[in-house]
Amino acid sequence: MANSDSGDSMLDRLVRILDAFDAENPTLSVGALARRARVPRATTYRLVDELVGHGLLAREREGTLRLGLRLWELANRSSxxxxxxxxxxxxxxxxxxxxxxxxxxxxxxxxxxxxxxxxxxxxxxxxxxxxxxxxxxxxxxxxxxxxxxxxxxxxxxxxxxxxxxxxxxxxxxxxxxxxxxxxxxxxxxxxxxxxxxxxxxxxxxxxxxxxxxxxxxxxxxxxxxxxxxxxxxxxxxxxxxxxxx
Amino acid sequence: MANSDSGDSMLDRLVRILDAFDAENPTLSVGALARRARVPRATTYRLVDELVGHGLLAREREGTLRLGLRLWELANRSSxxxxxxxxxxxxxxxxxxxxxxxxxxxxxxxxxxxxxxxxxxxxxxxxxxxxxxxxxxxxxxxxxxxxxxxxxxxxxxxxxxxxxxxxxxxxxxxxxxxxxxxxxxxxxxxxxxxxxxxxxxxxxxxxxxxxxxxxxxxxxxxxxxxxxxxxxxxxxxxxxxxxxx
Missing domain, CATH: 3.30.450.40 (GAF domain)
Known part of the structure; x- marks a missing residue:
């Protein structure tokens, strides 16, 4: 995938974004997500929009994010x-x-x-x-x-x-x-x-x-x-x- | 994410690749994966290497692919x-x-x-x-x-x-x-x-x-x-x- 200036690929960033959510942090604001995933804020905003579009992330009522059901479905129906x-x-x-x-x-x-x-x-x-x-x-x-x-x-x-x-x-x-x-x-x-x-x-x-x-x-x-x-x-x-x- | 000539983003392709695996098709060859995901073969090979590197896909002994445990882990520990x-x-x-x-x-x-x-x-x-x-x-x-x-x-x-x-x-x-x-x-x-x-x-x-x-x-x-x-x-x-x- 296309590399950024910092040398890590989009897939690296995507995995770090998904990895930022865990049992202790099931929901995150975009800002907290950018920090935990070590992805620039502007890039995080753009990626989050795409990920929400695909159902891999979901927006909660309060504007925070959590992992989407589509991700759960993709990972669980075969493994x-x-x-x-x-x-x-x-x-x-x-x-x-x-x-x-x-x-x-x-x-x-x-x-x-x-x-x-x-x-x-x-x-x-x-x-x-x-x-x-x-x-x-x-x-x-x-x-x-x-x-x-x-x-x-x-x-x-x-x-x-x-x-x-x-x-x-x-x-x-x-x-x-x-x-x-x-x-x-x-x-x-x-x-x-x-x-x-x-x-x-x-x-x-x-x-x-x-x-x-x-x-x-x-x-x-x-x-x-x-x-x-x-x-x-x-x-x-x-x-x-x-x-x- | 970077768009290809065909206009779909890398994330579109990534989701189609993950989506190609299901209960009936838990393992796929790279060729079958490219066909099911409608991603050009050369791109599929490159993406598969990256995905295997991240553990989102895993190579079976016979060279076929299946969804990786890392994907299962990311999706299941919070949702x-x-x-x-x-x-x-x-x-x-x-x-x-x-x-x-x-x-x-x-x-x-x-x-x-x-x-x-x-x-x-x-x-x-x-x-x-x-x-x-x-x-x-x-x-x-x-x-x-x-x-x-x-x-x-x-x-x-x-x-x-x-x-x-x-x-x-x-x-x-x-x-x-x-x-x-x-x-x-x-x-x-x-x-x-x-x-x-x-x-x-x-x-x-x-x-x-x-x-x-x-x-x-x-x-x-x-x-x-x-x-x-x-x-x-x-x-x-x-x-x-x-x-x-």
Whole structure:
């Protein structure tokens, strides 16, 4: 696409504009949008008009902007996330009802945990995961289960890229990952929230590599953890089988 | 954005490229993508490279393309569809478990029914709705319930724009809509599928206008229809109340 004086393409700017909206900033004024997206104000005004015309952005009554339904529609009617979610949902509902805690489905993407789906229950413990939200890999049970069951080059690549951060934690991550592979699941006492423990089980492909992860968060020290893990392991096998069919 | 010789902007082309992927065509070769998007092949190649670089498209192993996870992430972490879905999901799960049929949540958008969420059950009757899919307004119970409870100008606008198609159906649509407003719900014997009956209840705002619709599809002639409608009406009130809170 046509490049601006600053050297970034129109597509770069467009992505930064869409990226400026998130769960904490679902609506933005044009001025705030220009600032967050680091796009000149005049260009932002012009782009916003075009994006609103295409339904990718929508104007709220107060003149603020939010992501348009057309963007949601384009992104959701076909995607790898959607296919995975469709297959996993009935199994997630089973676990959600039996374990009576929130359950989430996530994948490893760009060295982060990307949450694909989440079913919550009223009264379930604090849980930071939100759909399409990202979480750190080596500080969550989801990330650890995904990493442990990643192909060797993916795992080693991650450990190399994040070596400095990881060594500051004073834990032997390779050893922990080996332990998770041995157990078949990962648990993690609330790094993110001290009241809770996360338990995660990988959804494996035919080569034994993680396609995704299923996770529940239970109150820390809960006696129901082993049963929750067993529900996840059972559901995970069902999802693997359904994905192969 | 910079205009091409043919007069359409880069954003026009970008939207047509994303629009070329749907539930029936989740993956496309670059050639097929250029044809479906009506974008010159050379331009398509260049745009695809940029889009893959940003993660908005992804290359599959066989060289075909599909929508990228980054697009899914950008569109899902903040949107009106997401907010509505978050509030409605627990109520939809209740109905799904009690009525034991698929349930969907939809809105009226650009003169069509846009499906926001769907919970299915194994063994439930045939149901054409899929998430982010579109369905016709005046041939589905969802569309009729949404239209009946739309503000007067929206309803009349729709009837004007689609007058020719509607008069060919030889039904008095205004009368049917008044009937739906009186009942508080819409039922429709399978126009789309002859084995099933759709039942839809609007989710109303404080002015009595439909924000969305909740629908189940039951086997045609099923005696459980009144009970299913009652479950929908109860859930719909819960969602309205939760949206106002």
């Amino acid at each position: 790898a996330a959607r296919d995975l979610r469709e297959v996993a949902m009935p199994f997630m509902e089973d676990v959600n009802q039996l374990v009576r805690q929130s359950i989430q489905l996530a994948i490893l993407h760009d060295d982060e945990v990307l949450v694909i789906e989440r079913l919550s229950r009223p009264g379930s413990v604090v849980n930071q995961a939100s759909v399409a939200g990202r979480m750190p890999v080596h500080r969550t049970s989801m990330g650890m289960a995904l990493l442990a069951f990643s192909p060797f080059p993916v795992r080693e690549g991650y450990l190399e890229r994040h070596g400095t951060v990881i060594s500051a934690l004073h834990v032997d991550l390779r050893r922990e990952l080996a332990h998770i592979r041995l157990n078949g699941y990962a648990t993690f006492d609330g790094f993110i929230d001290s009241e809770s423990t996360g338990a995660s089980v990988p959804v494996l492909d035919a080569h034994g590599h993680a396609l995704a992860v299923l996770a529940v968060v239970v109150p820390r020290g809960s006696e129901s953890l082993p049963a929750a893990v067993m529900a996840l392991r059972t559901a995970s096998r069902g999802i693997s089988r359904a994905l192969r069919a | 009106a569809a997401r907010d509505l879905r978050e509030v409605a999901m627990p109520f939809m799960e209740d109905v799904n478990q009690l009525v034991r049929q698929s349930i969907q949540l939809a809105i009226l958008h650009d003169d069509e029914v846009l499906v926001i969420e769907r919970l299915s059950r194994p063994g439930s009757v045939v149901n054409q709705a899929s998430v982010a899919g579109r369905m016709p307004v005046h041939r589905t119970s969802m569309g009729m319930a949404l239209l009946a409870f739309s503000p007067f100008p929206v309803r009349e606008g729709y009837l004007e724009r689609h007058g020719t198609v509607i008069s060919a159906l030889h039904v008095d649509l205004r009368r049917e809509l008044a009937h739906i407003r009186l009942n508080g719900y819409a039922t429709f014997d399978g126009f789309i599928d002859s084995e099933s009956t759709g039942a839809s209840v609007p989710v109303l705002d404080a002015h009595g206008h439909a924000l969305a619709v909740l629908a189940v599809v039951v086997p045609r002639g099923s005696e459980s229809l009144p009970a299913a409608v009652m479950a929908l009406r109860t859930a719909s009130r819960g969602i309205s109340r939760a949206l106002r809170a």
